[in-house]
Amino acid sequence: MTAPALTTFRRTPLRHLAGVDRLAVAGGVLLGVVVLAALLAPWIAPYPDDGGSATHPLESLLPPSGAHWFGTDQVGRDVLSRVLFGARTSLLIAVAVLAISGVVGVGLGVVAGYAGGWARDVIMRVTDVFLAFPALLLSLALAVVLQPSVTTVIVAIAVTWWPWYARLTASVAASVATRGFVDSARCLGVPAPLIVLRHVLPNSLTPVLVQLSLDGGGVILTAAALSYLGLGAHEPTSEWGLMVQQGQSLFTTDWWVVTFPGLAILVTAFSFNVLGEGLRARLSR
């Protein structure tokens, strides 16, 4: 019964490797393009001032053309320029959220996983409390309480994001803690904090790094959702979620105002996911 199924799923190592790498590389390249766009926005944007508060009332809602590839918005700003500047906001949020929640989550998780006992119980129960709330709802509640801003978005998302890393890291660290090299470090008399830093942490990071890259897309989507709801970035900051919100009522008449920032969200989230999937497949071989 099982034998044919096994052979069906077996792949030659070479083809497997090539397929995996192609995926990771594609995601990496796509994300690289977004990162470059973000970094170079002030130089490559055709109308750099339009990323901010400039207005050109006479040029409002022009369709895509040679002068404005993505058209212009209600106040006459170049949509292409704003999409490029928006990449800065989105990536800043993504990096900040992943860094904060990664450091907090991995830090707590590795301690919980290695220490076990009451330390793990306390940390994991706190983690469970945070996980009990639907993530977007908790972010929304926080964003409502705080002033709408990019910082608010970062804090609101990071608060709901770290428990996932804590839980993942705790389970990986708990299994690493039973490995022979941890025992042999203990037998040498290496102090526990050093064992965690030298042995447990580095050997627990791989799955977390994969999860971080997979989650980049989710963070960008959540940030866009918060801004879309008016709880995050606000005018004149270029932010994709905000741009979608402002352009949606114009979709039937001036489709470009909402479509291009929407596509930017899609492409960036997609590239994070593809990269993460590629890394996961590669590292779990």
Add this chain to the structure above:
Amino acid sequence: MTLLAAEGVTLAYGTTAVVHDVSLAVDEGGVGLIGESGSGKTTLARALLGLMRPRSGVVRYGAGDLAGLGRAGRAEFRRAVQPVFQDGSEALDPRMTAGASIAEALTTHHRMSRTERADRIAALLADVGLDPGLAARRPHEMSGGQRQRVAIARALAVEPRLLVLDEPTSALDVTVQARILDLLERLAAEHGLGYLLITHNLGVVGRLCRTSSVMFAGRVVESGPTGELLTRPAHPYTRALRDAVPRLGGEPPRAAGRTEAAAAETGCPFRLRCPLAVDRCREETPQAREVEGRRVACHRAEEVLQTPAASAPRVPHGGETPDAPRQ
């Protein structure tokens, strides 16, 4: 002199006791601990290494209780007692080079200059028969035998007085096993090391250990001079183990009793596998007692000693037999 001893130690994972009231002393000569997979020998080793606290009983280091040692006493214990685990690839951090692993051992208790450290690493690698150039390799870039040698070098780095060798060769090829055993024998003699050698293989203890204990289902069933145990076992389990040692040109080895049978909950734990089991074995747990120069926990030890051996006794020299398949 006894360096390290378990006295009436019971060990448990959660509520499941896996070692029951075991006493074992490790002195300057080699001591063997023999038993099949699941007999509790590795768990006992973890307690002797201070990695696990006994549920009851005492692990004694020198004159004191291991659990009651202060910071300084603990550090001294860590320097004095080092493990060599079954698998060098497990015992070494996969992200560290051999040199870094040994350096960690060197610098945990002493400050050391960079050049002094490099010299010591090279000397230790040479001592275990490795090219000092291997210091730059990571575990996955070395063979199993090389990894085990690095693990031994790392253990020696703190200049211990005693090694706990937990199946140090069973993860290795047969030809490599013999060389690692040669190495351990030489190092123990050169450095004046005591050691506890844990194995499921009687041939290995026959060669390296003056005294031995045999464990079954978490209890020591027989202990005494290794030669005596091998030539004239007094416990049916010891005899079954000895008869299971494969030899060239001999009969195929017999399993140590009916291996599928579990340990008994009441009475003698071995009775379900024992060819000599009688009613008394079901009713009364045999206590360890002195019989002809060894301690044995069997009601019928005298009869076991009387019965002729199933095959000619033999103390094998050389390699360990390959691992028994694990369940």
